[in-house]
Amino acid sequence: MEPKPKRRASIGARRSPETEAAVKAAARELLAEKGYAGFSIEEVARRAGAGKPTIYRWWPNKAExxxxxxxxxxxxxxxxxxxxxxxxxxxxxxxxxxxxxxxxxxxxxxxxxxxxxxxxxxxxxxxxxxxxxxxxxxxxxxxxxxxxxxxxxxxxxxxxxxxxxxxxxxxxxxxxxxxxxxxxxxxxxxxxx
Amino acid sequence: MEPKPKRRASIGARRSPETEAAVKAAARELLAEKGYAGFSIEEVARRAGAGKPTIYRWWPNKAExxxxxxxxxxxxxxxxxxxxxxxxxxxxxxxxxxxxxxxxxxxxxxxxxxxxxxxxxxxxxxxxxxxxxxxxxxxxxxxxxxxxxxxxxxxxxxxxxxxxxxxxxxxxxxxxxxxxxxxxxxxxxxxxx
CATH class of the missing domain: 1.10.357.10 (Tetracycline Repressor, domain 2)
Structure with missing residues (x-):
């Protein structure tokens, strides 16, 4: 099993490129695995080791x-x-x-x-x-x-x-x-x- | 509450017009209420007082x-x-x-x-x-x-x-x-x- 990624700190409205890349990679992986219906911000946050509020600040819902x-x-x-x-x-x-x-x-x-x-x-x-x-x-x-x-x-x-x-x-x-x-x-x- | 309709007897491959009308009426009602996702042959059979095998013989799935x-x-x-x-x-x-x-x-x-x-x-x-x-x-x-x-x-x-x-x-x-x-x-x- 892969080690659980370290939790990345939110830095407010400014995007951390590292967190953004981790979120996108996790989202891509989850979409390929589960399709759109099985896709959720919650699970992306867990896999990316990012906070849900951070993701929601950048993309207000899973569609975006x-x-x-x-x-x-x-x-x-x-x-x-x-x-x-x-x-x-x-x-x-x-x-x-x-x-x-x-x-x-x-x-x-x-x-x-x-x-x-x-x-x-x-x-x-x-x-x-x-x-x-x-x-x-x-x-x-x-x-x-x-x-x-x-x-x-x-x-x-x-x-x-x-x-x-x-x-x-x-x-x-x-x-x-x-x-x-x-x-x-x-x-x-x-x-x- | 409406009385539960009498169970209609299946008459084999030949369609009973009365049962067919009851099934269609029940299906129309259920579709209007629940949309396609909440639509099932099982629930149509229950509402129409018809047997599931009868309905399946006429329409092999809910799409049809x-x-x-x-x-x-x-x-x-x-x-x-x-x-x-x-x-x-x-x-x-x-x-x-x-x-x-x-x-x-x-x-x-x-x-x-x-x-x-x-x-x-x-x-x-x-x-x-x-x-x-x-x-x-x-x-x-x-x-x-x-x-x-x-x-x-x-x-x-x-x-x-x-x-x-x-x-x-x-x-x-x-x-x-x-x-x-x-x-x-x-x-x-x-x-x-």
Whole structure:
């Protein structure tokens, strides 16, 4: 058995990088082990040897802590392509996103957040007002560049982005993320019309 | 307290219409009260005064019993329009669908089925292989008629249908089903291009 980590002291509002790293590592480990439903600030605090109040000061609930971790992993796994074609950019990004959801524990955990948002107001608010705006900022750039090139209208950026998001959610929630999904490129073609 | 209903006799594989109606009424009541997570064949059997084996013979799991009830209510609440324009048909159908999800317990329960499908293989299989094909048959007719009129290509029917489904799921799962949702008609315009 690993030795219980030393309890790290809180230093008020200023974040200790060491504690932050320990909390994130513990959260990542717990998410991979237990999924979203088995994830709790209490257990993260225990594993990280950190105080619960410290964690709550940085992330007011487990949804926000998950979102912080998911964001770092997703951005590291999925570069935002810039090929000069929206269709090609979306194809590459979507394939990478689906692979990330398939292969990383993050996919299962993300599905768990959506599930929890159906009965928890806190999870719903985190999903809607934190996860979506933060996580859509990267893929949105593909649509913004397409508008700058004149390939799509500027006032269609967010509606097209959301149609693409809905398409991805439908596939992840019905567990259809195969590399060979035949409708993938056809649907992306339709989204680029 | 209401008197406990008389136990209805099973009559083998042939369905007794009286028992079927009692089971469906009990299931509808339980779903409205407890949502999908609190819904069980056991409790439906108790309330309907029916035997569990009888119910299981007709609906092999709670997902399929829910789907049977949801289907009847949805078809009754949402006529499939036939205005001669895919855009107009989708606008009407989508507004009716969102109203149904907002006002009927069915919306909350449907979200519960999607949530449960993220951790239960049985619920996922029911959602994917039973709910989706059965429930998409009605709205699919709008796309089929558009293809018959030559407004969309025939080989795009199912991809367009699924993009529309994903758009609806994204809105129901993030609880954005307002009558005045400004992006509704804009997104439908994009889906009809």
């Amino acid at each position: 802590l998950f979102i912080a971790i998911y964001g770092v992993e997703k951005d590291a796994a999925i570069p935002v392509p810039d090929t000069g074609s929206l269709r090609e950019d979306l194809l590459r990004y979507t394939r990478d996103l689906w692979r990330f959801w398939r292969e990383d524990a993050a996919g299962r955990v993300f599905r768990g957040l959506i599930a929890e948002a159906q009965t928890s107001e806190t999870a719903l608010a985190a999903l809607r007002f934190k996860f979506m705006p933060e996580r859509l900022a990267s893929p949105r750039r593909m649509f913004v560049r397409a508008a700058e090139r004149g390939d799509i209208a500027a006032d269609e950026i967010d509606d097209r982005l959301e149609l693409w998001v809905g398409f991805n959610w439908l596939h992840v929630l019905t567990d259809r993320l195969s590399e060979e999904e035949p409708s993938l490129s056809r649907k992306i073609n339709l989204l680029c019309r | 019993l829910f789907i049977a009830i949801y289907g009847v209510e949805k078809d009754a609440a949402i006529p499939v329009p036939d205005t001669g324009s895919l855009r107009e048909d989708l606008l009407r159908y989508t507004r009716d669908l969102w109203r149904f999800w907002r006002e009927d317990a069915a919306g909350r329960v449907f979200r519960g089925l999607i949530a449960e499908a993220q951790t239960s293989e049985t619920a996922l299989a029911a959602l994917r292989f039973k709910f989706m094909p059965e429930r998409l048959a009605s709205p699919r007719r709008m796309f089929v008629r558009a293809a018959e009129r030559g407004d969309i290509a025939a080989d795009e029917i199912d991809d367009r249908l699924e993009l529309w489904v994903g758009f609806n799921w994204l809105h129901v799962l993030t609880d954005r089903l307002s009558e005045e949702e400004p992006s509704l008609s804009r997104k439908i315009n994009l889906l009809c291009r």
